[in-house]
Amino acid sequence: MQQYNHDVQGYWKATLGLITKVLAIWFLCSFGAGILFADQINSIHLGGYPLGFWFAHQGSMYIFVALIFWYAKKMGDIDKEFDVHED
Amino acid sequence: MDLQTTIFVAVGLSFALYIGIAIWARAGSTSEYYAAGGAVHPVLNGMATAADWMSAASFISMAGLIANMGYGGGLFLMGWTGGYVLLACLLAPYLRKFGKFTVPQFIGDRFYSKTASTIAVICLLVASLTYIIGQMTGVGVAFSRFLGVSSDTGIYVGMAIVFTYAVFGGMKGITYTQVAQYIVLIFAYVIPAIFISVALTGVPIPQLGLGATLSGTDVSLLQRLDSVVTDLGFGKYTTTTAGSTLNMFVYTFSLMVGTAGLPHVIMRFFTVPNVAAARSSAGWALVFIAILYTTAPSVAGMAKLNLHGTVNNAVGVQSDPTGGLKVNAAGVKANADPYAVESSLKYEDRPDWMKRWEKTGLLKFQDKNGDGRIQYYNDKTKNEAAKAKAEAAGWKGNELTVNADIIVLANPEIALLPNWVIALVAAGGLAAALSTAAGLLMAISAAISHDLVKGVFAPNISEKGELMAGKIAMAISIFVAGYLGLNPPGFAAGTVALAFGIAASSLFPAIMMGIFSKKMNKEGAMAGMLAGLIVTLFYVFAHKGLFFIKGTEYLNLIGGANSFFGITPEAFGGVGAMINFIVAFMVDKVTKEPPEHIQHMVENVRIPRGSRAVDGSHAH
Numbered sequence: 001m002q003q004y005n006h007d008v009q010g011y012w013k014a015t016l017g018l019i020t021k022v023l024a025i026w027f028l029c030s031f032g033a034g035i036l037f038a039d040q041i042n043s044i045h046l047g048g049y050p051l052g053f054w055f056a057h058q059g060s061m062y063i064f065v066a067l068i069f070w071y072a073k074k075m076g077d078i079d080k081e082f083d084v085h086e087d
Numbered sequence: 088m089d090l091q092t093t094i095f096v097a098v099g100l101s102f103a104l105y106i107g108i109a110i111w112a113r114a115g116s117t118s119e120y121y122a123a124g125g126a127v128h129p130v131l132n133g134m135a136t137a138a139d140w141m142s143a144a145s146f147i148s149m150a151g152l153i154a155n156m157g158y159g160g161g162l163f164l165m166g167w168t169g170g171y172v173l174l175a176c177l178l179a180p181y182l183r184k185f186g187k188f189t190v191p192q193f194i195g196d197r198f199y200s201k202t203a204s205t206i207a208v209i210c211l212l213v214a215s216l217t218y219i220i221g222q223m224t225g226v227g228v229a230f231s232r233f234l235g236v237s238s239d240t241g242i243y244v245g246m247a248i249v250f251t252y253a254v255f256g257g258m259k260g261i262t263y264t265q266v267a268q269y270i271v272l273i274f275a276y277v278i279p280a281i282f283i284s285v286a287l288t289g290v291p292i293p294q295l296g297l298g299a300t301l302s303g304t305d306v307s308l309l310q311r312l313d314s315v316v317t318d319l320g321f322g323k324y325t326t327t328t329a330g331s332t333l334n335m336f337v338y339t340f341s342l343m344v345g346t347a348g349l350p351h352v353i354m355r356f357f358t359v360p361n362v363a364a365a366r367s368s369a370g371w372a373l374v375f376i377a378i379l380y381t382t383a384p385s386v387a388g389m390a391k392l393n394l395h396g397t398v399n400n401a402v403g404v405q406s407d408p409t410g411g412l413k414v415n416a417a418g419v420k421a422n423a424d425p426y427a428v429e430s431s432l433k434y435e436d437r438p439d440w441m442k443r444w445e446k447t448g449l450l451k452f453q454d455k456n457g458d459g460r461i462q463y464y465n466d467k468t469k470n471e472a473a474k475a476k477a478e479a480a481g482w483k484g485n486e487l488t489v490n491a492d493i494i495v496l497a498n499p500e501i502a503l504l505p506n507w508v509i510a511l512v513a514a515g516g517l518a519a520a521l522s523t524a525a526g527l528l529m530a531i532s533a534a535i536s537h538d539l540v541k542g543v544f545a546p547n548i549s550e551k552g553e554l555m556a557g558k559i560a561m562a563i564s565i566f567v568a569g570y571l572g573l574n575p576p577g578f579a580a581g582t583v584a585l586a587f588g589i590a591a592s593s594l595f596p597a598i599m600m601g602i603f604s605k606k607m608n609k610e611g612a613m614a615g616m617l618a619g620l621i622v623t624l625f626y627v628f629a630h631k632g633l634f635f636i637k638g639t640e641y642l643n644l645i646g647g648a649n650s651f652f653g654i655t656p657e658a659f660g661g662v663g664a665m666i667n668f669i670v671a672f673m674v675d676k677v678t679k680e681p682p683e684h685i686q687h688m689v690e691n692v693r694i695p696r697g698s699r700a701v702d703g704s705h706a707h
Contacts, residue, residue, distance in 0.1 A: 008690060008693075008694065011693075011694065012693055015693070018176075019176050019177070022172065022176050023172075023176070026169060026172045026173075030165045030169050030339065031336060031339065031340070034161060034165055034339075035332060035335055035336050035339065036332065036336070038158070038326075039326070042325070042326065046298065047295070047298035047299060047307070048297070048298040048299055048300060048307025048308055048309050048310060049297070049298040049309065050309070050325050050326075052158075053158050053161075053309075053325040053326070054298070056158060056161030056162075056164065056165060057153075057158070057160075057161045057164055057297075057384040058294060058297075058381055058384065060164070060165045060168070060169065061164060061165070061168045061373075061377045061380055061381055062377070062381070064168050064169055064171065064172050064373060064377075065370065065373050065374055065377050067172055068171065068172060068175045068176075068366075068369055068370035068373055069367070069370045071175060071176050071366065072175070072363070072366035072367045072369075072370055075180075075363075075366055076363060076366075079363075079695050079696075084694045084695055084696045085363075085695060085696060086361045086362060086363060086695050086696055086697075086698055
């Protein structure tokens with residue numbers, strides 16, 4: 001078994017912190033704005049779109065895409081910070 | 088060139104392309120066969136994943152479902168894309184670091200148990216086989232509608248094509264063919280949508296067109312659609328939920344977790360060079376998926392407005408005698424009465440596309456009040472005003488039934504688009520069905536040859552022998568899939584929901600706990616998988632019959648339909664997943680913790696450094 005000199009626990013803590021943030025946004029835009037609060041925010045309009053409807057039919061998906069790239073970038077930074085990145 | 092010839096040329100060219108790629112990308116080693124040598128660029132892998140993921144159902148049926156459901160249809164959009172966020176941050180990078188060929192192998196190694204791996208193989212086989220039946224019938228439908236051959240012939244041709252590139256090319260051949268199939272299917276989907284968006288709103292981007300105003304008016308498209316459908320007694324398009332809000336919530340959650348747990352999707356992330364590439368590849372996959380998925384609601388909303396406009400002049404969107412669709416700005420502003428006699432289209436004046444689809448039986452007209460006109464409305468409405476108006480107008484019930492699948496397939500015809508666009512849609516529908524079928528077949532054959540033959544029955548098999556076993560398993564799977572496509576069991580309709588239910592309730596939680604809980608042991612994982620699976624199957628079978636056999640439903644046993652807080656069986660996978668987690672942690676607490684080397688393995692999987700090429704060795 002390979003031994004690591006790095007701060008493995010610190011790395012995992014940072015990773016879990018990032019995942020928590022990602023999943024919080026993931027939940028808020030789809031389950032929050034798209035479902036639970038859709039009725040309340042439908043009175044706001046985005047062009048011809050009622051906002052809640054827009055989150056369910058468009059917005060969540062754009063946010064998901066941005067979210068994954070942001071996560072990939074941040075994870076890359078964390079990998080480097082704790083010196084566990086690939087060559 | 089007439090329409091039929093154009094379609095033959097388009098489909099023929101696309102098939103020649105797939106076979107050409109198959110010859111170029113033959114697989115020589117097990118690593119190429121199972122994981123394309125682990126050398127696929129993340130962007131290309133993203134494209135292949137998108138094609139793999141977007142099935143005949145996504146391409147043909149989804150927009151139609153959304154058109155029928157309105158706002159509630161958003162659960163498919165959010166559910167089938169949100170799963171990629173879970174995949175990207177909870178599973179893909181860690182499974183790539185683990186560096187093996189299959190999902191059951193991860194479960195078997197992580198939970199140091201061949202029984203766990205075998206349970207995973209069974210879940211995988213059931214989920215993938217039920218899913219593939221839909222693809223094969225999709226191939227048949229597309230062929231019979233567009234090429235005028237029987238649906239059976241269509242399935243044989245489809246089998247032959249998949250056989251060539253899947254058996255010889257393995258994952259490598261499948262991956263590069265899927266890249267080509269993605270390009271075909273995305274153009275086929277987006278081009279008609281652009282045409283229609285321009286015709287209705289003047290905006291060439293369908294995603295913006297749905298939120299724009301109708302050409303020549305200041306009425307937004309959605310506002311018009313809402314008022315038309317509510318006038319006719321349907322639910323308001325932008326607010327009608329799918330059952331209760333709770334059901335929509337759980338349904339969306341189930342689709343997300345199910346998506347992340349489907350083995351043929353997870354496998355795609357074994358083909359990239361390293362951990363960082365697995366993360367970004369999930370992002371690229373979702374980019375390519377989102378191009379279609381964000382277009383779908385536009386196709387749905389616009390097609391619904393077109394359809395109502397075609398049969399009811401009061402809508403203000405009608406076919407133009409010179410070809411194409413036209414917004415009648417004065418008609419939109421006048422907001423005429425859809426129940427007026429002159430509003431309903433005379434049956435003899437119906438456009439050609441309606442005549443063509445009537446022949447297929449997917450569109451039906453029945454003149455219930457004998458006035459020779461088409462009345463298309465919701466005759467079961469709870470909207471008293473609409474009901475009273477329909478009765479006053481002498482309407483005797485809805486006269487037009489439209490199969491949801493028509494929305495995408497007939498869309499270019501409804502908008503009277505050129506022949507080459509219709510031909511492209513035919514090629515696109517076939518590409519969507521074939522690419523998903525190939526990905527599923529790969530997951531099935533890998534589970535059989537790698538996890539069963541090599542993992543359980545013949546651990547000392549040579550690489551050459553395993554490669555041969557893989558190809559034979561693939562060939563057999565194609566025949567089984569073809570047979571099921573030709574003789575679809577009566578339960579075919581309910582099965583895709585079952586595939587998601589199984590993936591969500593058994594596979595996803597087991598993999599996730601394997602990575603995120605170092606102390607999770609084999610007893611906990613196996614108990615969790617079985618509990619999630621059994622509870623989900625129990626609830627689904629209660630509604631649909633034991634193994635989907637009609638007459639064996641046992642709804643009174645669970646207290647009536649949707650008795651669990653009004654949740655429908657299709658939405659139950661998420662509940663199954665929760666049960667899986669809870670049972671696993673409870674059993675884990677009272678049994679002994681996993682051996683030291685397994686805990687080290689988990690630590691190792693969590694760290695990107697040291698990732699290497701995927702291989703198939705079984706470490707115990």
